[in-house]
Amino acid sequence: MGQSIEIQRLPRAFDADLGQDALALVPALHGDQARLVAGAAGSSPYLKELISREADWLAPALTDPQTALAGIFADVRALAPDQLKPGLRRAKRQLALLSGLCDLAGAWDLMQVTTALTQFAELCADVAIKAEIAALIRRKKLPGLTEADIDTAGGLTLLAMGKMGAYELNYSSDIDMICLFDETRFDPDDFYEARQGMVRATRNMCTVLSERTADGYVFRTDLRLRPDPSVTPVAMAMEAAERYYESLGRTWERAAYIKARPCAGDLKAGADFLQTLRPFVWRRHLDFAAIQDAHDMRLRIRENKGTGGPLTVPGHDMKLGRGGIREIEFFTQTRQLIAGGRDESLRPRGTLDGLRALAAKDWVPQDVCDQLGAHYVAHREVEHRIQMVHDAQTHRMPQSEDGIARIACLMDRDPAALLAQTKARLQEVHELTEGFFAPDAPPEVAPQTLPDALDSDILARWPTYPALRSARGAQIFERLKPELLARLSRTAQPAEALVALDGFLAGLPAGVQLFSLFEANPQLIDLLIDIVGTSGTLASYLSRNSSVFDAVIGGSFFDDWPGREALGQLLAVVLAQEEDYETQLDATRRWCKEWHFRIGVHHLRGLIDAATAGAQYAELAEVVIAGLAPVVVQQFAQKHGPPPGRGAAVLGMGSLGAGRINALSDLDVIVIYDPGTAEASDGPRPLATRPYYARLTQALITALTARMSQGQLYEVDMRLRPSGTQGPVATSLESFCQYQRNDAWVWEHLALTRARVVAIAPLPAAAGLAQDIAAFRRTFLAAPRSRDAILPDVAKMRARLAAAKAPSGPWDAKTGAGRMMDIELIAQAGVLLSEATGQDVAAGLEGTVACGWLDAADAAELQRGYDLFWSVQTAARLVSGKAIDAQTLGEGGALFLCRSTGYADLAALEADLTARYARCGDIIAAALEREGASGHDD
Secondary structure, eight states: OOOOHHHOOOOOOOHHHHHHHHHHHHHTOOOOOOHHHHHHHHHHHHHHHHHSSSSHHHHHHHHHHHHHHHHHHHHHTTTGGGGHHHHHHHHHHHHHHHHHHHHHHHHHHHHHHHHHHHHHHHHHHHHHHHHHHHHHTTTTTTTTOOOGGGGGGGGEEEEEEEHHHHOOOOOOOOEEEEEOOOOGGOGGGGGGOOOOOOHHHHHHHHHHHHHOOOTTTOEEEEESSSSSTTTSSSSSHHHHHHHHHHHHOOHHHHHHSOOOOEEOOOOHHHHHHHTTHHHHHSSOOTTTTTHHHHHHHHHHHHHHOOSSSSSTTTTOBTTTTHHHHHHHHHHHHHHHEEEEEEEOGGGGGSSHHHHHHHTTTSSOOHHHHHHHHHHHHHHHHHHHHHHHHTTOOOOOOOOSHHHHHHHHHTOOHHHHHEEEEEHHHHHHHHHHHHHTSSSOOOOOOOOOOOOTSOOHHHHGGGGSGGGGHHHHHHHHHHHHHHHHHHHHTTTTHHHHHHHHHHHHEEEEEOHHHHHHHHHOTHHHHHHHHHHTTTOHHHHHHHHHOOGGHHHHTOTTTTTTOOHHHHHHHHHHHHHHHHOSSHHHHHHHHHHHHHHHHHHHHHTTTTTTHHHHHHHHHHHHHHHHHHHHHHHHHHHHHHHSSSSSSSEEEEEEHHHHHHOOTTOOOOEEEEEEOOOTTOOOOOOSSSOOOHHHHHHHHHHHHHHOOOOOOTBBBEEOOOOTTTGGGOOOSEEEEHHHHHHHHHHHOOHHHHHHTTTTEEEEESSSTTTTHHHHHHHHHHHHHSSSOOOOHHHHHHHHHHHHHHHHHHOOSSOOSSSSSSSSHHHHHHHHHHHHHHSOOOSSSSHHHHHHHHHHSOOOOHHHHHHHHHHHHHHHHHHHHHHHSOOTTTTSSSSHHHHHHHHHHTTTSSSHHHHHHHHHHHHHHHHHHHHHHHHTOOOOOO
16 A cells, blocks of 8 residues: 655645635545645636546545556556547546645655656557557558557557656646657558558547547647658658658757657557667767757747747746746757767756756756756746646746736745746746857957968958858858957967968868857867867868867866776777667777877877877777777678687787887787687588688778778788788688797797787687787797897898888988887897897897897987887877978977977977987997898898
8 A cells, every 4th residue: 555645735725715615525535635625626726627526536546646546547558449538538637636736735746746647648648549550450451460469559659759758748738749650560562551540540549639528638649740740641651750850850850859759559669760860869979059059949939939028927938938948958958969979878858867967977067957957846846836727738827916826826835925936046047048059149240350470361262161161150150260260360370370270171071060069169279279280180180080079078088098998898888889880880980089089189288298199099909909809700700600719819010019009000910810620610601710710800900991981990901920911811820830930030020029919809718819829929939049040130121121211301210220110120139039028119128138139228228219219200190190391390390399309499309319310220230240240141
């Protein structure tokens, strides 16, 4: 048994006689319950009528309201088809009376009231539509369907929209629904007949619910939220609706679908349909353009409904007026549209839940969330009291004193206090929400005098760029341009920065979203100017991938690096959200680009140094390979079965193996597999182990390198595999070990010093394989070797590298005597000649000292040189994508290069580079000559 109604407040009767008349109908009531009924009936003619019609039922219902509520629902489910109309209407009377009294007494909070109303509405819709479908099936009006299809309404789903979708129905609410049917349930030749039947069922359901009879009505139904309602039938095929939203859907329809949920009929078909609409509703980028759309909708509502003008409470529309319920809903839904595509936690249907989710992710300040939430509840309470008086779908406060007094009595308030409190709430809601949207009448931007340093000819060609050709893009940009130019003029070299910005704008394919982003977040303009004035690589990348600015708004963009494990978990979440293989690959590209951009910006802004940036770039690449490998295997296994044996491992080689790459590095990899005793895979189209792993490797490389809508992840180089380009793309563990022991050249042993397993697939089967590869590498490299067996070949390799490519100048820190590749070669030799097993340059140089080949001072000089060269090389790749040209580097690039390397100016840096190249080259040459390794063939 439930609890008797808990009365926390009692309404006062506007007309005491009416209250006493109503109470006389229910003599079983005493005490506070009697005063509750008398107060309700004395202010509300509608409640008075309900009490008179349900007097016998009321006393036990108030004794145990939860049991009474469950009884109403059970009675509805048990209704025979010919009793639907009277039965549903009596149930509605009982529910309205019970929920109204529990609301007035404070026994149920707002969400309990609206949830009870909503659950009753969806139950009525479900019972009514299934009764209609059953009747059509019995009459053979739905071809191919049988009585077994009644439980799913023959594929017809009712989507609850608006307040019904969010469990927020008000006391006298219409119910907004969209009715769709799954056309795949019918033979194509029967489509038109089936659609005719679904339309008839929908119309009949609406009649059952909304027609007024002697018993009243159940719910007014509104189906106008469907696509293009003036020309489409009340029940549409899902495929037709999907086509509409993909091609013609508007922002207000996206907002409407935030609250959409299947509520009756075929719930699974409805859920599947909403899943297909997810890309339409939830954009993958931060959608700040939605702010202007929402603002335009607000203005249209004010114009059409006459809710603008001064704020006066008598006659004020609590829903659509200034500071009303819709303002809070728009504020919440627009922010959800902006960020919900990137964060699923921001997608609650309910307004209060939506506000709380936004506050939890810092999209709304917590105090604003608390204030708007409290005002929302208070507004809805007033709205319910307005509707209780006459069961009218109105949201306007009464204009007469008597009318306001009735509302005040139902709330146990003094009329003057109610008016004052309501006005204060409306004003505060208006102030809290209005600033988020564009102002009603934005002031005209006064023409600005262009700073002398800025070339007017450049600005004159901007309207011809793709991003500025649309009227809306141009309009937003014109509002943005004064601030943009003002910040440009404050840079060290305004003319240079303008040219860089011009290149960025010219490369933009579209501008509305990006310009809206800047308008809503002006702090991003400084970052843009910083980037375009410093890094041509990042600026060019931004032109093609401006959505990565979304990551900056996320709140954690400038936090510390999360580390490999946390990154892997984040990527796993991204992959889990996508069901299609190609969308998983594209989602990975988008995710990777954002983190790649983040590293570049952190480096550009001096938050991390070049060495840290290199380690983060490498770690990101490892996470991407490790995250995609199981996805590729799963996709490949659908045709050819799971990997035979222990699976495969991906070895990072070169800079990736050493754990340090730059912004534009290729990835050097080798794939090693272990088939065990298996001869072939077990799948629909089995493959022998060797072609299986060869094709699986090709699939993995394609997943990394293919150019898709979000671009490319990485270039991949597999030339370091056994036998180079002539060998198979995947090598068995046995063959790999045999080749290294018996057939590999010294340069291949040198390359092995940097090898490191970065991914395995599948998990956990390949974990043992990874351990065996690491053990083989460790044991093989630890084997004693004489300098005579290694250093002559090292010298020859050095000579061949010098002959193949000369350095392009002093800013080419990679190629040439005494530069990066030269030092890396010596470090790799140091690993082979010692017991060192580390993959990086530092470990190798320590090995040269441990084996007695170099002294500690020379090794330290090489390390210092390498660190400087790496800083120059990494900065060069970020600034220009190639070797630096001091003549075209620009002021911003020069400042960044000096800041990154710790030098006062370029001249000092160039001088020190030249000197260090020479010193490092002399150390390496002398070390080889001491061992008699000249590097020349005999």
